[in-house]
Amino acid sequence: xxxxxxxxxxxxxxxxxxxxxxxxxxxxxxxxxxxxxxxxxxxxxxxxxxxxxxxxxxxxxxxxxxxxxxxxxxxxxxxxxxxxxxxxxxxxxxxxxxxxxxxxxxxxxxxxxxxxxxxxxxxxxxxxxxxxxxxxxxxxx
Numbered sequence: 001x002x003x004x005x006x007x008x009x010x011x012x013x014x015x016x017x018x019x020x021x022x023x024x025x026x027x028x029x030x031x032x033x034x035x036x037x038x039x040x041x042x043x044x045x046x047x048x049x050x051x052x053x054x055x056x057x058x059x060x061x062x063x064x065x066x067x068x069x070x071x072x073x074x075x076x077x078x079x080x081x082x083x084x085x086x087x088x089x090x091x092x093x094x095x096x097x098x099x100x101x102x103x104x105x106x107x108x109x110x111x112x113x114x115x116x117x118x119x120x121x122x123x124x125x126x127x128x129x130x131x132x133x134x135x136x137x138x139x140x141x
Contacts (some may be wrong), residue, residue: 007105023091027088031084033104047078056110058106065095068087070087088100
């Protein structure tokens with residue numbers, strides 16, 4: 001059920017971590033990803049629904065990355081991205097990439113289970129475009 005774009009975001013996070021990007025820059029990228037998701041989807045499914053999907057995604061990802069468990073404590077109608085930022089800054093770059101990548105993949109999967117792959121892909125296409133570098137084009141020479 002995973003899309004190419006959701007896989008590319010994980011690869012992007014891992015690549016940035018392995019390239020030596022510091023935790024602050026990686027955390028800023030992850031928070032920007034969630035802000036973009038929230039801004040794109042809130043007008044369509046509502047802010048509370050986006051927050052609920054975020055909460056579920058972080059819960060599912062916390063199975064492999066326990067530090068994500070506390071992200072959704074007490075959350076009501078919005079995502080608390082300041083709490084996310086603080087949690088990310090306590091991790092290594094490698095763990096930020098792995099945990100945040102898992103949470104984003106879980107978000108895609110949960111949304112897909114609710115509304116289907118085609119609609120999920122259409123809704124998130126602009127999100128991925130805003131966040132990810134363009135895929136490398138092969139030379140046809």
